[in-house]
Amino acid sequence: MMSKKTIFKEHFVLHKWSYLLGTILLTISLVLQLFVPVLLKKFTDGLQNETIHVSDLWELALWFVIVGLGAFLFRSSGRIYIFKMSRILERDLRSSLFSHWEKLQAEYYQNQRIGNLMAHAVNDVNIMRQIVMQGYFQTVEAAVLISISVFMMASTIHFYLTLLVLLPLPGLTYMAYRFRSKIQMHSLKVQEAIGTLTSRVQEFCSGISVIKTYTQEEEERKKFTNDNRSNVEVNKQLIRANSLFTSLSQGIVGLSYLISIVFGSILVMKSTISLGDFVAFNTYLSLLIAPIENIGKVINLLQQGKAADNRIREVLSTEPTILDEEGTAPITAIQGNISLRNLSFKYKRGKESALKNINVTIPKGTSLAIVGKVGSGKSTLVNLLLRLYNPPKNSIFIDDHDIRDVPLKTLRESVAYVPQDNFLFSTSIKENIAFDPNPYQDEQVFHAARQAHVYQDISDLPDKFDTELGERGLSLSGGQRQRVSIARALIKPSPIIIFDDSLSAVDSKTETNILNTLRTQMKSRTSIIISHRISTIQEADQIIVLDKGEIVERGTHQSLLKQDGIYKKMFTQQTTEFTWPTLNGRKILIKKRRR
Numbered sequence: 001m002m003s004k005k006t007i008f009k010e011h012f013v014l015h016k017w018s019y020l021l022g023t024i025l026l027t028i029s030l031v032l033q034l035f036v037p038v039l040l041k042k043f044t045d046g047l048q049n050e051t052i053h054v055s056d057l058w059e060l061a062l063w064f065v066i067v068g069l070g071a072f073l074f075r076s077s078g079r080i081y082i083f084k085m086s087r088i089l090e091r092d093l094r095s096s097l098f099s100h101w102e103k104l105q106a107e108y109y110q111n112q113r114i115g116n117l118m119a120h121a122v123n124d125v126n127i128m129r130q131i132v133m134q135g136y137f138q139t140v141e142a143a144v145l146i147s148i149s150v151f152m153m154a155s156t157i158h159f160y161l162t163l164l165v166l167l168p169l170p171g172l173t174y175m176a177y178r179f180r181s182k183i184q185m186h187s188l189k190v191q192e193a194i195g196t197l198t199s200r201v202q203e204f205c206s207g208i209s210v211i212k213t214y215t216q217e218e219e220e221r222k223k224f225t226n227d228n229r230s231n232v233e234v235n236k237q238l239i240r241a242n243s244l245f246t247s248l249s250q251g252i253v254g255l256s257y258l259i260s261i262v263f264g265s266i267l268v269m270k271s272t273i274s275l276g277d278f279v280a281f282n283t284y285l286s287l288l289i290a291p292i293e294n295i296g297k298v299i300n301l302l303q304q305g306k307a308a309d310n311r312i313r314e315v316l317s318t319e320p321t322i323l324d325e326e327g328t329a330p331i332t333a334i335q336g337n338i339s340l341r342n343l344s345f346k347y348k349r350g351k352e353s354a355l356k357n358i359n360v361t362i363p364k365g366t367s368l369a370i371v372g373k374v375g376s377g378k379s380t381l382v383n384l385l386l387r388l389y390n391p392p393k394n395s396i397f398i399d400d401h402d403i404r405d406v407p408l409k410t411l412r413e414s415v416a417y418v419p420q421d422n423f424l425f426s427t428s429i430k431e432n433i434a435f436d437p438n439p440y441q442d443e444q445v446f447h448a449a450r451q452a453h454v455y456q457d458i459s460d461l462p463d464k465f466d467t468e469l470g471e472r473g474l475s476l477s478g479g480q481r482q483r484v485s486i487a488r489a490l491i492k493p494s495p496i497i498i499f500d501d502s503l504s505a506v507d508s509k510t511e512t513n514i515l516n517t518l519r520t521q522m523k524s525r526t527s528i529i530i531s532h533r534i535s536t537i538q539e540a541d542q543i544i545v546l547d548k549g550e551i552v553e554r555g556t557h558q559s560l561l562k563q564d565g566i567y568k569k570m571f572t573q574q575t576t577e578f579t580w581p582t583l584n585g586r587k588i589l590i591k592k593r594r595r
């Protein structure tokens with residue numbers, strides 16, 4: 001549930017003493033600033049009455065310097081203090097968002113656009129920072145300057161002139177009220193447009209090869225141009241609303257000035273107030289103008305901030321669904337016995353069950369191979385074993401513990417996993433292989449690379465294991481990436497190891513070499529291997545064939561070949577050379593695969 005307390009409220013309460021100190025420093029500077037009209041009045045009246053002497057001028061000048069210097073020093077330190085708090089809010093918010101995102105399940109990210117998540121982390125947090133930086137600073141400034149100036153104008157100069165000058169100001173409040181929801185709505189649209197643009201660029205970068213090979217540059221440019229145009233359009237609407245608001249507010253403030261000049265001059269001519277009073281009155285008014293204008297800006301900012309606060313709280317209130325539940329047993333080590341009992345599973349957004357009534361036992365140290373057509377449920381089974389999704393209770397058992405009762409940390413530490421997409425981080429190859437909370441020696445990294453048959457490939461690179469990958473560095477081939485991912489799993493001394501179609505991008509010679517090495521490795525581990533290639537899995541202790549989420553065949557390679565089923569068909573297809581006559585008028589050749 002979303003917390004009722006706003007982020008600002010929590011932040012201000014937590015740092016109340018720092019804010020108090022910042023406010024005091026700023027208030028002292030503002031009060032000093034308010035001495036300027038008093039000094040100006042004394043000076044002007046002195047000049048007019050000819051009561052001022054050259055020696056008094058020096059004294060006055062000294063006072064101006066003292067007041068100016070004091071105001072500057074206190075203002076600077078108050079400003080530094082409050083601005084520092086805004087950076088603290090920014091830092092804390094980004095940390096909270098990141099650590100919360102880390103807790104959320106994989107499913108959350110499938111339903112989110114990365115651009116929107118980036119907009120929360122960048123734009124929303126920036127708005128929140130500005131509220132403290134400008135909003136708080138300007139609110140204190142407005143409160144002190146307006147209240148003291150108005151008091152001084154009314155009590156020491158002319159009450160009715162003050163009333164007259166202040167008359168247009170409620171109009172400013174009305175304007176702020178009128179524009180409130182409009183500006184909020186436009187700022188929301190701007191956020192969304194930035195999210196869309198960011199997603200578009202992100203997708204473009206990830207899909208660059210597909211875009212180029214399908215010559216979709218023109219189409220992509222059109223889509224980008226459209227999004228870019230929409231972004232400008234919504235920004236224009238926001239600018240229009242903001243400008244209209246600012247111009248009208250300035251008009252109102254200008255009216256106050258006009259009243260002051262006209263009626264103030266009349267009062268001077270009638271000698272109701274002195275020339276010094278008139279100068280001081282207008283100086284007070286000039287001190288008021290910026291804060292009054294800023295009230296409008298602060299209201300704007302607060303409106304945007306309220307929306308950003310809501311959005312961030314909504315993210316932070318998203319409950320993680322995969323976590324250690326009540327009743328989690330204090331298990332710190334896993335042997336590796338796996339048992340799936342009547343396991344059925346349906347994705348929230350799925351129409352049909354991805355897995356139906358699966359029953360398999362994989363004793364510790366043995367291997368299970370899973371084959372089946374695309375979309376038959378192979379990866380789903382692995383996702384459940386890793387608890388990337390929650391399996392139903394009492395359907396997956398590890399060492400006779402329901403997987404839902406095994407602490408997530410223990411479970412994940414006990415499984416080495418080579419995912420289908422072979423994701424590598426933009427760091428060095430060494431860091432990619434040693435991607436584990438446990439520290440590894442270089443020799444262990446080299447050993448894992450040798451086992452994954454990627455050592456020579458890496459040694460041929462300019463910086464060898466220190467070669468940077470990804471955005472800042474080099475790109476590896478698909479087969480090299482796959483073997484680096486395998487090395488990352490092999491280095492981890494876990495009792496369970498899972499390969500999800502992890503040898504699809506290597507040639508058959510490398511596949512045989514890797515499999516030979518893995519066989520010795522896997523003797524001590526429970527292993528699950530998913531593959532479309534029979535050559536990869538034929539040595540497994542047991543093989544299951546999935547079709548539409550159900551186990552339709554099971555056995556060893558030899559026993560499955562005796563059945564005239566899907567497995568045998570796959571095997572025959574993969575080991576026989578034949579030419580497909582035509583497909584859409586194009587001839588397709590499928591090469592014979594060596595066993």
Ligand SMILES: Nc1ncnc2c1ncn2[C@@H]1O[C@H](COP(=O)(O)OP(=O)(O)OP(=O)(O)O)[C@@H](O)[C@H]1O
Pocket residue numbers: 110347348349350354372373374375376377378379380381420
């Ligand atoms: N997050 C998801 N939400 C909804 N349905 C999903 C989700 N992930 C997978 N599915 C569906 O579940 C079924 C099984 O998918 P799964 O990824 O397990 O198949 P697979 O056998 O691993 O396929 P492949 O060989 O292509 O990797 C498919 O129909 C798929 O569309």
